[in-house]
Each structure stands twice: as C-alpha cells, then as structure tokens.
Amino acid sequence: xxxxxGLVSVRLLTWSGINLGDPRRVIVIAVKTSAGGxxxxxxxxxxxxxxxDRISRxxxxxxxxxxxxxxxxxxxxxxxxxxxxxxQLVRHRxxxxxxxxxxxxxxxxxxxxxxxxxxxxxxERFKEVVDAAYRVYDEMINAGIPYExxxxxxxxxxxxxxxxxxxxxxxxxxxxxxxxxxxxxxxREVVNEMVKxxxxxxxxxxxxxxxxxxxxx
Numbered sequence: 001x002x003x004x005x006g007l008v009s010v011r012l013l014t015w016s017g018i019n020l021g022d023p024r025r026v027i028v029i030a031v032k033t034s035a036g037g038x039x040x041x042x043x044x045x046x047x048x049x050x051x052x053d054r055i056s057r058x059x060x061x062x063x064x065x066x067x068x069x070x071x072x073x074x075x076x077x078x079x080x081x082x083x084x085x086x087x088q089l090v091r092h093r094x095x096x097x098x099x100x101x102x103x104x105x106x107x108x109x110x111x112x113x114x115x116x117x118x119x120x121x122x123x124e125r126f127k128e129v130v131d132a133a134y135r136v137y138d139e140m141i142n143a144g145i146p147y148e149x150x151x152x153x154x155x156x157x158x159x160x161x162x163x164x165x166x167x168x169x170x171x172x173x174x175x176x177x178x179x180x181x182x183x184x185x186x187x188r189e190v191v192n193e194m195v196k197x198x199x200x201x202x203x204x205x206x207x208x209x210x211x212x213x214x215x216x217x
C-alpha cells in the first residue's frame with residue numbers, strides 16, 4: 001500500500017474539559033482562579049453561566065499569561081506519516097508520545113512518497129528500493145529473525161502512527177515553529193491538521209496561535 005503526499009490522518013480523540021463540553025472554560029477558570037474570580041463567584045459560575053463572548057475575549061488575553069494554557073491538553077491519533085516526520089515530532093519534549101512499535105509487531109506495508117521525488121521522475125526507482133526492502137524484511141521474518149532485528153533494513157519512508165498528548169501552550173509553540181515555510185512539508189501538514197482538529201473545540205485557535213507567535217510562546 002503506497003502512502004503519498006496529502007494522506008496524513010490526524011484525529012482529535014479527547015481533550016481536557018470534555019466533561020464541561022468546552023475546553024476554553026478550563027482556561028477561563030485558570031485565569032479567574034489567579035485573578036480571584038473563582039473565590040468571589042464560585043467555579044460553577046464559570047462552568048455554567050460565564051458569557052460566550054467573554055470566553056472568547058479571555059482566550060485571546062490568556063496568551064499574555066501562557067501558564068494558564070497548560071491546563072488544557074489534547075490527545076491526537078496521527079497516522080500515515082513517515083518515520084522522518086515522527087522523529088521530528090518527538091523532538092517537542094513537552095508532549096507525550098506512544099508510537100507504533102517495530103520491535104513487537106510487523107511493520108505496516110506503507111510508505112510516504114515525497115512530491116519532489118514524483119515530480120523529478122524518481123518515483124519508480126524510489127518504489128523499487130522501498131519494495132525491495134520490504135521483501136527482504138518479510139523474508140527475514142519468515143526465516144525466524146526477530147522483528148526488532150529485521151526492522152534495521154526498513155527505510156525512513158515507512159509509514160507509522162503516533163498517539164500524542166500535548167497541552168495548549170506547547171501546541172501553540174509547535175504551530176509557531178512547524179507551520180513556518182522553513183519547516184518540512186510533511187510536518188507542516190501534520191501540525192496544520194492538528195490545528196484544524198483542535199479548532200473544532202477552540203474556534204479561536206488560529207487567532208490565539210497568531211498572538212502566541214508574536215509573543216514568542
């Protein structure tokens with residue numbers, strides 16, 4: 001199975017505040033805990049009655065006090081990415097990761113083909129080399145070589161999946177770095193999909209990211 005450009009899959013599985021129905025209220029509660037509002041009005045006011053327009057305003061304002069953004073975390077299932085990109089992703093250490101193991105299970109028969117390889121006429125040669133690596137991999141497994149040793153022959157193009165949990169402050173930081181034109185195309189695609197998924201529950205996220213990047217979060 002060939003996986004090429006544009007086939008990254010990112011799914012938001014859960015987030016902090018899901019029982020409140022709105023992760024933004026967790027951030028408001030953090031802000032109001034600091035400012036004394038929870039002491040004065042009680043937390044239930046901010047859970048049930050705090051006005052929507054003020055939630056949006058405080059979400060943008062919260063970028064000035066980025067520690068409050070750390071109270072909301074998101075868990076994503078990321079599929080169809082290369083090991084090249086998973087290695088880049090896990091460099092962001094203020095997040096938690098569980099990656100599909102090549103030590104305990106057979107490698108998925110899929111790989112990522114960069115568009116530049118296709119455009120410059122190397123697609124067939126690329127596929128030949130990767131397919132040959134998979135054939136030898138299968139032969140080694142069938143001969144009794146452990147997964148953990150047979151995997152050494154696999155290329156970095158091999159497809160993988162990652163479960164990732166990250167708080168909002170770090171997600172903003174990642175977006176500032178990885179949505180830049182200087183970042184590689186595949187991780188830009190991954191982070192762009194993460195932002196799209198998160199925007200379903202935090203519609204203001206693009207504006208929050210813009211403000212966060214200006215402030216160097």
